[in-house]
Amino acid sequence: MNKNSTPIVSDLVLLGGGHANIQVLKMLVMNPIGGLRITLISDQTHSPYSGMIPGYLAGYYSYEECHFDLRRICEELGQRFIKAKIIGIDPQRKKIQLENRPEVSYDCASINVGIAPQSLENSSAEAALKLIPLKPISRFIAHWERLIVDLKAYKGSESLQIAVVGAGASGVEISIILKMLIDQHNWNAEVSLIHRHEFLVSAKDISAQRRLSKTLEELDIKVFKNTQALKEQENGLVLKDDKGLAQTKDFYRVLTATQAAAPQWFTHSGLPVSPDGFVKVNKNLLVENEHDLFAAGDCIHFSPSPLKKAGVYAVRQGMVLEHNIRAFFTGKTALKTFHPKKNVLSLITIGERKALVHQDSASILRWMWPSLLWTVKDGIDRRFMKRFQAKTFSVKPRHFDNAMPMPKTTLVPEDWESNTCGGCGSKLAASTLTLSLNKLDIPTDDAVLLGVKDGEDCALTRFSEHTLCLQSIDQFRSFISDPYMLGQIATQHALSDIYAMGGVAKTAQVGLTLGAANKKIQQEDIFQVMSGVLDILTQSAASLVGGHTGEGAELAISLAVQGEVAPEQVLRKQLTQPGNRLILTKPIGTGAIFAANMLAQANGKLVDQALSSMLQSNKTAMEIIKSFSVSGCTDITGFGLLGHAFEMMGKNTGQALGVKIDYKAIPLFDGVDELFAKGYYASIAEENYRSLSAVLDAEISNQKFPALFDPQTSGGLLFSVPSDQTEACLKALHQNGVTKACVIGEVIDRREIVVI
The missing domain is CATH 3.50.50.60 (FAD/NAD(P)-binding domain)
Structure with a gap:
């Protein structure tokens, strides 16, 4: 950002x-x-x-x-x-x-x-499953981890045969490491190395070839020289030697480290x-x-x-x-001209923290002990990686200044004039907005008589005479740097209010605040954000009917959404039945994750996990739970789990009802507990606690029970169903992709919040 x-x-x-x-x-x-x-x-x-x-x-x-x-x-x-x-x-x-x-x-x-190895021909889907390419590395690692699990679990009497195809540096290293692990753990498996040349790694480095051959022999890795792997069939790998003779050998898995493909x-x-x-x-x-x-x-x-x-x-x-x-x-x-070195130095792993030098020219490193070479390589690699790894704090710092260096050169014209006006003077020029909107493919809707491209002061819509109208509005600053995804999540977040009341989304209007930029950049940003908005609206069968743009300090988005619901299908917040089970449909923790992410302290995988959940619509869950006897339903957003649960209590006027929350049952995103322990809370989390502190026991606090007060963006639904319907409700949710839904507590017959 x-x-x-x-x-x-x-x-x-x-x-x-x-x-x-x-x-x-x-x-x-x-x-x-x-x-x-x-x-x-x-x-x-x-x-x-x-x-x-x-x-x-x-x-x-x-x-x-x-x-x-x-x-x-x-x-x-x-x-x-x-x-x-x-x-x-x-x-x-x-x-x-x-x-x-x-x-x-x-x-x-x-x-x-990245690149990938040239794939071996395979005759069937079953044969293809045996092939494990070494590139891209990210996919190879997942396959490798599954292979290691299989080797650990295997109890058969015959050894599993594993082949590595290709004897470049990566193929040789993989062969050695795999056999080393097999020997260390006494797994019942053997490794073969198949390559189409007489030499290993390079024809020129005779010394490295001899040492690699000796290492492969010591590890009892069978080497097929001058042998080409043609294709993988259901009955095995077809090999052809330098005399043109073909044979088929059955391998449990074939790791391919062959010539690269673009x-x-x-x-x-x-x-x-x-x-x-x-x-x-x-x-x-x-x-x-x-x-x-x-x-x-x-x-x-x-x-x-x-x-x-x-x-x-x-x-x-x-x-x-x-x-x-x-x-x-x-x-x-x-x-500048790139001048590549003629001979590239490679340090090849050959065993337990040992390495050898491979280079087509003389090198003093050849005379180092393999263990010392590994230490040298390890130091070089760690120093390089350290340049690009964000500093990790053991606890959240009280003050954090991540100021970047000031530019010494600039692309901004000297005559640049910022838009410093307020009111309608802060709007973007009509041409900027029009050019962006014209790039969007906005679906037609018969219920929208006048919409976003008609240029009227208001949208004109006509819906059924027999339904009630639902309206809601949401607004927040950008919390991620991807504008398309911001548009998607902001829209899911806004539509969630419609779904929480059992409704169907019909229309939306969008307010956008853009940071200072030239017209070309602003047009691009509008297009990206609005494409994300339109993507979710289209999936939800809702129409974009209008909006507003302006310039400000940073990117922000607001959505006003309209929906409809039949009177008999309205879901209210109020709890009505003691003994009902409380079900939550999504994990908790987005507030803490993005509080840490603002300081570059959240692992990227954790952020991905949260974004994936935030992109999940609550429409599916709503459509499923409407077939059950739901009493009390809301979506979990800025006030946190307990804040919204308290609202469900506050809506009850007929009898005194409360909630009992099983804190350990609350689903959390992986890694959120660690962030809580380091002190990463969203800025509103403490205020969420203070708003409820008067009705909570003294031992309940944001520090001890942070998941109760963590604000959620595009969070899940919280609702109650009778205990005899709970199992069927959860089964239906899980079967339809709402896999994280679980029981987190129950409705009790006294106006009280109990946390166990």
Whole structure:
């Protein structure tokens, strides 16, 4: 997010969280360009550092130690992170195409995405399940962990046969680590290494070949040299040796570390590519024939002198890439040339914290003991990762100043005039708004007689004469840097009030406040936010009928929603039946998660988990529970679980009823307990407690029972059903995707809040 008041005038988009792009992000923030906004797009929150993955597989590193937490890095640096799959790029229109969401515009972009091995042919779905590609690494790790679980559980008498195809550095390392783990734990399995050459890793480094061969022999890894893996069939892996003889061997799993393949969208986008599909770049890391599109890492074909696929090149390209991107925006310096080293040094893991040197030229490191080499490699890797890992606090700091360096250069014109007016003088220009709205595909609705594109002062709608009208409004500041997702979550949050009363959403109007930026940037931001809004409204069969825009200190959104409900289907907050069970449909903890995220202290996976829940509509839960005898229903939002439960008590006028909450039964997002323990509470959490303190026992406090007072954004429904319907209600919710729904307490026959 743009955390300063400098107007935004240009967009740099980093495609992929590879080693080079990560460096560009960090260096441009530490020496910023005024008016430049940086957006990192990746389909994974955690990007692996390839140099430490063998150590992770061997158990020497934790997941966090060897992965860049992209969401957390961007939050700490005050830049945008969009989690999305890239499916194409249009260099002429300067648009990034993403899966299941709108295009993203750029002024300059840098491609540093992952690669995959060339896949083996397979004859069936069953055969394909046996194949485990080593790239992308994030997917491989998930397969690896399942393989380890299978090896632990296997009790058969015959050894499980596992093959590794490809004897480059990664294939050899994986073979050694897997066999090392098998021997350490006495698992009943054997490992074979299959490769199409006579040599291991490299034909030139004879010394490394001898030592690797000795290590493989000592570990009893069977090596198939000069052997090509053709395809995986139901009855096994088809192999062909150098004499052309074919044989089929049955393997439990086949790990493929074969020659790399480029993302298909390079070719589909019309980018200049090499014969094997990698994007061509010149000496300045510019995509050929482009002046505003760079690329680096394994995904490129370096036209001046083609390079091996090695992470060390991406690391070394980072500084050149940052310099050239800076030169593109400022125009103050000439572009630098990337000069790759002729011989790349590799340190290959060969066992229990041991490594050996592989290089096509002489190196003094060859004379080091393998254990000392591992120590050297470990130190290099840890120092590199430390540059990009956010500082972690043991407890929430009382004062936290995350001020970024001030720009020494700026893209903002000297004659820039900010909109400092109030009232209607703070509105955006009609042209800015119109151009953004015209890009949106707004569905037609017969019930909307005059809508958002008709230009009238009000929307005109006509609904059934036999239903009641529901109206609600919500507003909040941006809490995430992805504008499309902000629009989605804000809309789900607003519509939830309609669903909590048993209604059907019909229309919505949107209020947007945008930060200072030029017209192009503001048009793009309106388009992104409103695309998210429209996405959820369309899913909910509701219509966008109007709105308002203005300029302010930061991005904020409000929604006024309208719905309808039949009189006999209205769900009220009031509790009516003692003994009823209280059911909550979503976990608690979004307040604490985003309080920590503001300080870059929340793990990216935890934030992803919360966002996924916030995107889940309460419409499904509402439609299911209406078939049960529900009494008392509300959605959990800013007042926290206990605040909204108290409202359910307050609505009862016929008899004195209260609630008993089983605190340990409250579902929490993974990791929230740890955040609570460190003191991460949303700013309103303490006020939520104070508002109820007069009716609570003295031992209940925000510090002891934080989940009761944590404010939720797009939280779940809380309702009560008779005890004899509870099991059937939960079963119906779970079967329809509301999997976290659970009983957290019951209604009691006295006006009291009891927490056990």
